[in-house]
Amino acid sequence: MNTSDFYDQRETRSADERQASQLTALRALLAQAKSNPLHGKRLPDLGPGAQEITTLQDLAKLPILRKSHLIGMQAETPPFGGFDNPGTGHMRHIYQSPGPINDYDGDGPDWWRAGRALYAAGFRAGDIVHNSFSYHFTPAGSLFDQAATSLGCTVFPAGTENTEAQAKALAAFGTSAYTGIPDFLPRLLAKADELGLDATRLTKASVSAGPLFPSVRQGLNERGVQVYQCYVIADLGLISYETKALEAMVVDEDVIVEIVRPGTGDPLPAGEVGEVVVTALAHPELPLIRLAIGDLSAIMPGQSPCGRTNMRLKGWLGRADQTAKVRGLFVHPEQVAQVLAQCGLRGRARLVIGREGERDTMTLHLEHAGDPEGLDERLQAQLKTTFNLRGQVRLCPPDTLPNDGKVIDDTRDF
Structure with missing residues (x-):
């Protein structure tokens, strides 16, 4: 049983040790990727042994792969x-995230590497974890399940439905830890209070897939629940995570993170806000090299007071494109067009993301001059079908929405 403050010794190694290890892993990954014809086209100037990559900074010479482009690329060459x-490893599960974007996982007890984030949040062997991420279609439920069980925790696979039943299970099992989106935990505990259930054994939480607003963190802390964020994506797994220092997010040991100027791919110095670009070193089955994920962040100068020595990110600072995340799911501009097309509509529309209390809201604003009868209901039903989220509809007279090219307008204050 690990009794250290650190998940492993790699978290405290020197910068030189980390760079040497990651360079070796990067060159091996690139050499494997070159055996794939598509990567061969993307990386035409890279020799078979990746000899041209002599430092981690040389990674910036390679082209960016945009996550937003994966939708079209996967549609053209499924899956x-x-x-x-496929010759480099076994794909254990396959998934489909909104977009749609197809994902997978491979062999190993914690293929997504999120156990490191849970360990930093205080999860230990013997904890009973209430995992409220979905196990359906998307990998989030399995991702956090693997992370927790790899630490020796016991997991209740709660999923996303039926708050009352979840509250009863949380109390019955004496749950000590939570994984899920930030917004759901306060509602879950409020339901336990309403039912007169004892949820006081829950003392720690690792949250992701949505912003942790200061009011939510404060409210949970006042209940004795310590909350830590981790930055995880379905395509690559763990990127970075909060520690007990609560000062920025430490980057995972098995990824290389760059912050680049949006639109150029040029790396930016520490402190400057740019787009997050990630290369996962441990996933040869589906090597995604220099994946630009559309999020904005910045490198935090200096070393974490917690003792971990890897670089740190300032957290999520917005989107480099118009994609947004609502209640743990990405929403894409292309999906707004799908909603209109399915309802036989054309014209200017805008999906406005907002916040009411501690809950995200989504409202489709649509310019429409025709007969509105029944249109609200049809559009709301199509929103649920397309986004797997409930939303409202607001019909507007023609030429009243701003002519600024914006399809998704995220008005939340982060």
Whole structure:
């Protein structure tokens, strides 16, 4: 049983040790990727042994792969856009995230590497974890399930439905830890209070897939629940995570993170806000090299007071494109067009993301001059079908929405 404050010794190694290890892993990954014809086209100037990559900074010479482009690439060459190297490992599960974007996981007890984030949040062997991420279609439920069980925790696979039943299970099992989106935990505990249930054994939480607003963290802390964020994506797994220092997010040991100027791919110095670009070193089955994920962040100068020595990110600072995340799910501009097309509509529309209390809201604003009868209901039903989220509809007279090209307007204050 690990009794250290650190998940492993790699978290406290020197910068030189980390760079040497990651360079070796990067060159091996690139050499494997070159055996894939698609990567061969993307990386035409890279030799078979990746000899041209002599430092981690040389990674910036390679082209950016945009996550937003994966939708079209996977549609053209299903299921993974031609990027997979099936000969390098076994794909244990396959998933489909909104977009749609197809994902997978491979062999190993914690393939997504999120156990490191849970360990930093205080999860230990013997904890009973209430996992409220979905196990359906998307990998989030399995991702956090693997992370927790790899630490020796016991997991209740709660999923996303029926708050009352979840509250009863939380109390019955004496749950000590939570994984899920930030917004759901306060509602879950409020339901336990309403039912007169004892949820006081819950003392720690690792949250992701949505912003942790200060008011939510404060409210949970006042209940004795310590909450830590982790930055995880379905395509690559763990990127970074909060520690007990609560000062920025420490980058995972098995990824290389760059912050680049949006639109150029040029790396930015510490402190400057740019787009997050990630290369996962441990996933040869589907190597995604220099994946630009559309999020904005910045490198926090200096070392974490917690003792971990890897670089740190300032957290999520917005989107480099118009994609947004609502209640743990991404919403894409292309999906707004799908909603209109399915309802036989054309014209200017805008999906406005807002916040009421501690809950995200989604409202489709649509310019419409025709007969409105029944249109609200049809559009609301199509929103649920397309986004797997409930939303409202607001019909507007023609030429009243701003002519600024914006399809998704995220008005939340982060």
